[in-house]
Amino acid sequence: MMEQRRKxxxxxxxxxxxxxxxxxxxxxxxxARLLTxxxxAALATTSAGHAFAKGRRDSFAGLGRDxxxxxxxxAIADAEVAALMSQDRLDRRDMAEND
Structure with missing residues (x-):
């Protein structure tokens, strides 16, 4: 938890x-490692970048919640810097379940 607080x-x-x-x-x-x-000093996830890298659309039809x-x-597991997860297609329940 201290590592998360530091970030x-x-x-x-x-x-x-x-x-x-x-x-x-x-x-x-x-x-993520290369950019770090x-x-x-910080990273932000991209559902579009991930979807396009896999040859899919950036949508729930292309990528599921899980x-x-x-x-x-x-993407951010080994990051030494702060990382922000894009939440544009997720609701509060999704975030609470995966906090």
Whole structure:
């Protein structure tokens, strides 16, 4: 839990810093590691990037809820930086079940 708290505080600090910051979207675990090592201070998941990398549409017809959570967990599992999961197609119940 302390690791999660450290990442949260670091992410919060990015918003308080001078100017804007860039938060790229890894489409899998490999791209997440590459972007982290490239020096980005935070990452955000992308259902579209993941879907397109698999040759599918970015929709519930193309990616199921469980697959979205699995992708997000795998993509950010080894990230040393803060990561934000896109929630545009998930509701509160989805987030509560997978907190």
């Amino acid at each position: 949260f505080e670091a992410f919060k600090g990015l918003h308080a810093g001078p100017g804007a910051f860039v938060m790229p979207n890894p489409w899998d675990a490999g791209s 090592h490239a020096g980005f 697959e979205i959570f699995t992708y997000a967990a795998e």
